[in-house]
Amino acid sequence: MNVFFIHLAFLFLWGPAAKENIAPEPEFKIISFEEFEVLTAADSDKLRIYNFWATWCAPCIREMPHFEAASAQDPDLELVFISMDDGRRPERVTSFIKRKEIQSPVYLLDDVDFNSWIDKVDQSWTGAIPATLFILPDGERIFHEGELEADELQKLIDQFKP
């Protein structure tokens, strides 16, 4: 009888863990602008892509699969989705991630004092989303405001990749 319960306990303990191993959930966290700056200032051998989006933004959602596809087939890319959603309601983002089966990390940038940081991302950014920041391995930053089609994105990646 005891052995049975031990087995049962193990089943509960290992069950969820095993499930996670099969389908890992993408990383989600809420970050400050300072944390975003640390992230983008770090060294990397990869072409890093930071895509600014929100769950309510139709053109953002349209272009997301292009970014995911590019990232899935190219290990030299590092893609992070930067969510502009309401930081008081992170569940809107986490449920979106589940529903749309997003694979790449998603960070919710929780700083509504927009004017204090938009220019630091890029001077040319007017604040409209979607928008995408590319950071080359040598640290060069290239910014694109507006929706990208799959072929437009691929062209940019091909041009920027080392």
Place this chain on the structure above:
Amino acid sequence: MNKKSTFALTLLAMFCLSLTAHAQDSGYQIGDEAMDFTLTNVDGSQVSLSGMENARGAFVIFSCNTCPYVKAYEDRMIQLHEKYAPQGYPVIAINPNDAQLSPGDSFEAMKKRAEEKDFPFPYLHDQTQEVIKAYGGSRTPHVYLVNKESGKYIVRYIGAIDNNYQDASAVTKHYAEDAVEAVLKGQNVPETTTKAIGCSIKWTRNSE
């Protein structure tokens, strides 16, 4: 990296810069004269800057029905109008979004929203997108404070309403109010241009 690819990259970077520079330069800068316009209001009337009675200027705000930032600011737009229209600076909201791309921004939907929120200000439809292109608006909401000076509408402030869309009580910078207060006192606007995250304009395709 070889010379050729460096050259190509430089060219590309210049191209990107010229594109973004164009996006910035295509609209008004502080001190520019803004065009007047005549657009259809939700009540069916035609509204223009010059037709606003007793106006000394206006807050021209590119707005829409579908953007969560706009929704967060609608009550503050009403307050701005109620406070400053009697002093000569009414709010004029303009929806520039293409209704085919964004059905929630149709003229019918605009009428409904204006009724629901009981907008005390005009809510106009920029169907041809001619006005937003001239002004250089890139997102909703996007505020242009124009001041009538020697019969011309001079742009005195471009940007956000304030610095906290989520919580009006937590705002620490009232950009739009500070701008109009300065104009009313004949002083320089403290912060003439601000940026905010906003919804992209739903541009009509092939309209370039």
